[in-house]
Amino acid sequence: MIELSKPKIKVLVVDDSAIVRKILSEAIDAQPDMEVIATAPDPFVARDKILALHPDVLTLDIEMPRMDGLTFLKKVMRYHPVPTIVISSLGQASTTAALDALRFGAVDILAKPSGPYSVGELRHSLPARIRAAACTRLAMPAQSDGPASTADSTDPMIPSTAGYPEGTILAIGASTGGTVAIQRILCRFPADIPGTVITQHIPAGFSQAFAKRLNQTCSMEVREAVQGDSVHPGLALVAPGDFHMLVRRSGGRYHVELQQGPQVCYQRPSVDVMFASVAQCARGQALGVLLTGMGTDGAKGLLAMKQAGAATIAQDEETCTVYGMPREAVRLGAVDRSVALGEIPAAIAGTLRSLRGTTSSRNQAEAAHQANTMHQKGVTQ
Numbered sequence: 001m002i003e004l005s006k007p008k009i010k011v012l013v014v015d016d017s018a019i020v021r022k023i024l025s026e027a028i029d030a031q032p033d034m035e036v037i038a039t040a041p042d043p044f045v046a047r048d049k050i051l052a053l054h055p056d057v058l059t060l061d062i063e064m065p066r067m068d069g070l071t072f073l074k075k076v077m078r079y080h081p082v083p084t085i086v087i088s089s090l091g092q093a094s095t096t097a098a099l100d101a102l103r104f105g106a107v108d109i110l111a112k113p114s115g116p117y118s119v120g121e122l123r124h125s126l127p128a129r130i131r132a133a134a135c136t137r138l139a140m141p142a143q144s145d146g147p148a149s150t151a152d153s154t155d156p157m158i159p160s161t162a163g164y165p166e167g168t169i170l171a172i173g174a175s176t177g178g179t180v181a182i183q184r185i186l187c188r189f190p191a192d193i194p195g196t197v198i199t200q201h202i203p204a205g206f207s208q209a210f211a212k213r214l215n216q217t218c219s220m221e222v223r224e225a226v227q228g229d230s231v232h233p234g235l236a237l238v239a240p241g242d243f244h245m246l247v248r249r250s251g252g253r254y255h256v257e258l259q260q261g262p263q264v265c266y267q268r269p270s271v272d273v274m275f276a277s278v279a280q281c282a283r284g285q286a287l288g289v290l291l292t293g294m295g296t297d298g299a300k301g302l303l304a305m306k307q308a309g310a311a312t313i314a315q316d317e318e319t320c321t322v323y324g325m326p327r328e329a330v331r332l333g334a335v336d337r338s339v340a341l342g343e344i345p346a347a348i349a350g351t352l353r354s355l356r357g358t359t360s361s362r363n364q365a366e367a368a369h370q371a372n373t374m375h376q377k378g379v380t381q
Helices: 018-029 043-053 069-079 092-103 116-134 178-186 207-217 271-285 299-307 325-331 341-376
Strands: 009-014 034-040 057-061 084-088 108-111 169-174 195-200 221-224 235-238 244-250 253-259 286-290 311-315 337-339
Touching: 009 018, 009 043, 009 116, 018 034, 018 116, 034 043, 034 116, 043 057, 043 069, 057 069, 057 116, 069 084, 069 092, 084 092, 084 116, 092 108, 092 178, 092 207, 108 116, 169 178, 169 271, 169 299, 178 195, 178 207, 178 341, 195 244, 195 271, 207 221, 207 235, 244 271, 253 271, 271 286, 271 299, 286 299, 286 325, 286 341, 299 311, 299 325, 311 325, 311 341, 337 341
Parallel strands: 009 034, 009 057, 057 084, 084 108, 169 195, 169 286, 195 235, 221 235, 286 311, 311 337
Antiparallel strands: 244 253
């Protein structure tokens, strides 16, 4: 029996720089499962090639002559939607525009190569991003040029969560499609949200802009984490690009530790690393939420959280841009509930309320466990 080969992913590269087009094309054509079917130096040429060649994935520069990439993206998503990866420089205006591109329908962003090291990184990461993009479920993008809030106007705000047990931590992990999903969730919470840690697969340089965007549109304080930051109510910390973020406990205080260790599941920051650290230090006082994304990162960490007594939620298949990470978590038995994106804020709030009612019994159980352990070791109080 002859096995038919799977068609290659067809990619159109759009960038006004001939050097960048060459670098991207070489990285893509080196993969056995994808090919560059054409390149374009500006959106007008790209438009004709989209209509003629029907690419599976588009890579798009932001700063181009005749028409900027953001304007072109909005037109593409309105008239001929194609999964799009934005390749952006790291200037302030460009990173802001790249985040807007995600709101307008792009599925991912990457830093434009600017030196030997970054070229190597791009050649490593771009193929995986293209595979993820080819699998995405394109949602109806926002078309407004107004404030960058992605919360639906019909979505109700979550009532105050004040009164949850002291030491409660909310941990959120995401990849492809996650920036929009995270913003939609956090925008519905009041300022007194429990201490929150977020790992989103995002390149170095973009994570700070992402955190600032969230801080502008959400009620709580949001910032990119720095070494030793305290995790406390009313604050959400975003893992910096290219750094793992772990949560540690010292006495009754949580703080974050940043590491540049090896990649985990081909990622740094890794959701697995963050979730595993929360499982270790917060145990049943935590809630883990795993959102849309390609691959398996976060699944084992979410399982560790569940086994430590934490509550766990995953985004459901129908509302994921890519149902990869949540699917793997479900397969491992790590998920208490799979929930549609629009219902996750209410599910988080309800779970936090349930934590209030179980705190005393949990504390009693932990005290009994500690007492039993000490007894077995022959330690008297």
